[in-house]
Amino acid sequence: MTLKQKVYNCYNNLLEEKIKTLRNRIEDLSQDAQNDAKGSAGDKHETALAMMHLEQEKLSKQLKEVIAQKNILESINDTVINTNVGLGSLVYTDKFIFFISIAMPKITLDNNDIVALSLDSPLGIAMKGKTSKEEFAFNNMKYEILKIE
Known part of the structure; x- marks a missing residue:
């Protein structure tokens, strides 16, 4: 899994x-x-x-x-590997791992902290459509997308 x-x-x-x-x-x-x-x-x-x-x-x-x-x-297919950040993406950045879905509490799985957020949230909007190796800024903080699933 x-x-x-x-x-x-x-x-x-x-x-x-x-x-x-x-x-x-x-x-x-x-x-x-x-x-x-x-x-x-x-x-x-x-x-x-x-x-x-x-x-x-x-x-x-x-x-x-x-x-x-x-x-x-x-509505999310958890077996699809996304190439762009969108609904259902698991986004690995240099700071956090984000699950683009709905706003939910942070969880820890396999020693990874995962933050679930809505695509319509300010941070979700900043990431939307981005691909691996792209950067984006949010609240004066730069993030680099390492990988998207």
């Missing part, structure tokens, strides 16, 4: 865990609201239900965003 495939799988697993966690939290709130509705009445009860409903809406919005991220990630 290539490093690019390992990176792809790691981020895919992270998103699946996030989706699972959000769905469980939404379900727990729904059950709490149903249990609360059975045995309570009055202003405190109404306030508690309203707070649970707001939390459910917030979690539902987060879930929708994570599912959208997962859809973007799943």
